[in-house]
Amino acid sequence: MTDVLIIGAGPVGLFMAALLLQDGVDVQILEQRSAPEQHSRAIGIHPPALAALAGTGVADDLVAEGIPIRRGVALADGKCLAHMSFAGVSDRFPFILSLPQRRTEALLERRVRELDDGALHRGVRLTRLSDDGARVTVEAVSGCGPLRYTAPLVIAADGVRSTVRALQGVASRAKEYPDSYLMGDFADHTGFGPDAALFLAGAGIVESFPLPGQLRRWVVRLGADDTTGDDARWLMRCVRERTGLDIDAGTNSMLSRFGVRTRLARRMVTGRVAMIGDAAHEVSPIGGQGMNLGWLDAAALAPIVSAAVRGQDVAVALNTFERTRRRAAARAARQAEINMALGRPLADGLLAVRNRAIGGVAAVPAVNALIARRFTMH
Template identity: 80%
Template sequence: MADVLIIGAGPVGLFMAALLLQDGVEVQVLEQRTVPEAHSRAIGIHPPALAALARTGVAEAVVAEGVQIRRGVALAGGKTLAEMSFAGVSDRFPFVLSLPQGRTAAMLERRVNELDAGAVHRGVRVTRISDDGGCLTAEAASPGGEPQRGELHYAAPLVIAADGVRSAARAQRGVPLRAKDYPDSYFMGDFADATGFGPDAALFLAGAGIVESFPLPGKRRRWVARLGRDELAAVRQGGDALWLMDCVRARTGLEIDPGSNSMLSSFGVRTRLARRMVAGRTALIGDAAHEVSPIGGQGMNLGLLDAAALAPIVTAAVRGQDVAARLRTFERDRMRAAVKAVRQAEINMALGRPLADSLLAVRNQAIGGVAAVPAVNAWIARRFTMH
């Protein structure tokens, strides 16, 4: 028995746990993975999320390990079209931090263990959530239902589902989704950085599709290429580091070392928005509530901000306060934030799609013209960083 059950020990669930434990709320975190996930597409932490992480004392360590992206550069044909500075988006964190999601989660789990070494339960797969009117009970088993573990029962008056896009808790509570699939596909990989861009992000606006490049810790760089239909078929048949190297060279003129590759991943794009984030005494946060295109790095950040907004409401509920009105406000505001993030991701994708040469020149000229207006440039920087 605990005050709150949190389902999912990704960065969002762990952040929620740390916030609640700091307020004296007893939590149990249930995670079906026996070990943390090794790879993730998510690397960007925006200033509002960094400010939220600071509430648990984790931000300093995260910033120390990550790369501070203070500027983005858009290029075409070897020439710089536009530059965007993040200097004005935050007094405390005037940058987007690049750090693999796994490292963020590891630091959050360490903080949770400092607060309560017995809070996180790994190897626990929730199979059913029942409600007796005063308490929610999660029935669980180890992955695969190993008989030696048997059936487990965890109970609490409140459940917070942070168990990702295939949320079992969301399905158990019968919350429907609004779903949209996009025609866009991408192929990405991490390589040693020999570009000279340093901590800058670089966007290459090529007619065949955008190539995005972001710095990573350890003098590495991530490359993300938008794929055409034929290219997607080629990647599915055997895309590798050499294929991505050739693609980057053709669109940017730059060389990357395929032998230094440490991760490859192809992915399509979709959005999934829950019809509601509060169902009785269960709240959905993070990808369990809203899956947003990875273009623009909004997903994990949305989840962290969900947790930051929900934590004080949960603490008040545990202390016996009436929080019904606050929960309605939370749901309304966070669902609006998710819709805004979806729209921003759609804009980002549209700007990177393949174009004929005549249209490409018009688009690139327009981007250069817009970026040359300081007020507009600053406004776009704030939108991109989730302000």
């Protein structure tokens, strides 16, 4: 028995646990994975999320390990079309922080263990969930056999394939996109330093972001005919053709191909169960908003949960939470659509028009500043 049961120990579930534990709420976290994820995965932490993370005392540690991206540049045919500074988006965090998700999770898990070393349970797979209106009962299995937990409240942070969402029968609205991408992490010999770089090529955009350890991530938008683009050498050749830059395929440390889908659950709160993060809303990885959305969900939900545990009536607050966070997810999905559209392949004539338009818009300081705020989730 516990005050709150959290399903999922990814970055969102761990952050939610830290928020509640430091507020005196008894929390148990169930995670299906037996060990932390070791791939770099999501890397971008936006200023509003950093401000929320600061509330658990981990922001300074994240910044100490990460690379602050303070500027982005857009290039075409070897020429700089535009640059965007993030200096005005936040007083405390005027940058997007680049840090592999495995390190973000490790620092959040360390904070959770500082607060309660027995809160996290790995290798536990959820099998059944029932809500009788007063408490939620969760049945699960682990290497030690069947388990049973009860709590007044359950928070699902168990990702895009959410078991909780499926067990609750919560419908969602999903949309598939034709876009697909290949990304990989390589040693950085570009000279871009801490800048992000976007290469606006006719065959499709190439995005490049710095990582700690003198590494750089490359993300290539695949064309309809790029059916064999699934290894480091292919990515190296594609980067060279579209940007004129050479990367060393032998230094590749991560490679992943992904498609794009958006999903928005019809409800984020059902009875005594709330869903946050990718369990409630999935957006395109382009723009790096998904993980950040989940953290902002948790920051909005945590004080409501604490109040509920102390016996306060939170029905109105939960309705407001659900309405505002679903609206935020829909806004993020629209921004992701814009990001993807700007990076799709174009014929030479349309490419020139698009690139001139981007350069012209970026040259207007007020518009440039507005776009910087939108890009950083303000």
